[in-house]
Amino acid sequence: MSIQGRLDTFTPTAGTRFETDEPRTPSGAGQQPPIFVAADRVIYAPGDPAGGIYTVEFGGVRVYRLLTDGRRQISAFHLPGEIFGLEAGDTHRCFAEAMCATGLRIACRRSVRKELEAKLLPMALTSLTQAQQHLLVLGRQNSMERVAAFLLELFERQGGLPQIELPMSRMDIADYLGLTIETVSRVFSKLKQNQVIRLRNSRRVEIVRMAALCDMAS
Amino acid sequence: MSIQGRLDTFTPTAGTRFETDEPRTPSGAGQQPPIFVAADRVIYAPGDPAGGIYTVEFGGVRVYRLLTDGRRQISAFHLPGEIFGLEAGDTHRCFAEAMCATGLRIACRRSVRKELEAKLLPMALTSLTQAQQHLLVLGRQNSMERVAAFLLELFERQGGLPQIELPMSRMDIADYLGLTIETVSRVFSKLKQNQVIRLRNSRRVEIVRMAALCDMAS
DNA sequence: CGAAAAATTGATGGGCGTCAAGTCAAGTGG
């Protein structure tokens, strides 16, 4: 386990909020025009007042927690069409950052439209189910299984196309899977070497042997 | 990572449901008299119809998932006063079992009382927050930090008494923390040796040096 | 193009899993 801090990696971006002419927590009709957020900008941080409900239009978002020494765990990625930002209390407990150029719609929970209100509980329960599945991955699977599960998860969430576009860096993947970037890279290399995947570039993965990948995810 | 199955450990209990004269999913007023569940009895299993909302009266419950080879990850323990059983879909995805003699109240979600209905979203969000925190523990903390965090979590959830009663076995703790029973036992021994805790017996822990324990949880 | 960041690859060591033996507590039957 890395004891050495890695906050230095984050401090340049942490604290750098996205800026916009749009109000961040609109009090109006619940839905607003999309807001553009540049890569690595903070969407919210622990302590910020919660209450916004964010829908990803394009790009991608990472939600994570930090230990005091800088170790980071990404609890979820959010891709286009997905919703995030709900919190138990009245302040956020996590960081949320754009992983790349990202478009968001923000609704205020207090004034959210009826049809969205009804979706909050199913949405929270879906997040919970995904978190439980991820606990199984982090607690009980080895590096190969973790990466395979990650690729299959993205495969499904991107609509089942064998060409997977990764909106996140190797470090994001590592901090999602509880590994290091070196280990993630080595597993990618081994999958490539075994003809299970092809890498057009480091952000573009093609699944060549789906069955093998499924087997590996255990 | 353990590849060898451990299903043998569970099969004797798995499939053994608790039996009662009370209907399992009452369709009446939402709340029912408490139901007694013996140790290691299955409360629900994957595939079972969901919809019940369970409140722990006494004892304790483990909720977990299995990999095909038997590796187990406990996603949460539920202690007296706590609620569990909500699911995203219409069938359960996890196992829930009593860890010891346990009393439950079961309410049906469809006919749940108004005051309980309003608690469902906060409850789901609280579970989500706890799962996210647990992801940080499993993904980024070492064995000592995991056990320390576990003891502090139980300390707080049992009301802040320095005497902690463990309703779960070492194997449950290991499967909650993503470790083996041997490692859990070794960490307990080291904490004992360093005068951080005292063990009256294997199920009863006294926190002697709270500050040290907090430091260790990082 | 040239500098900086990201990703890959290699060498090495440590933490935790695995295997095995030993200890302890609770229960059973003679």
Added chain:
DNA sequence: CCACTTGACTTGACGCCCATCAATTTTTCG
């Protein structure tokens, strides 16, 4: 009451997976 069994827990020896440290290579972007 005591030998015996059984299961839970503890302790020890050893090995492997992955973190760490380091050096390239590749990609990105001014």
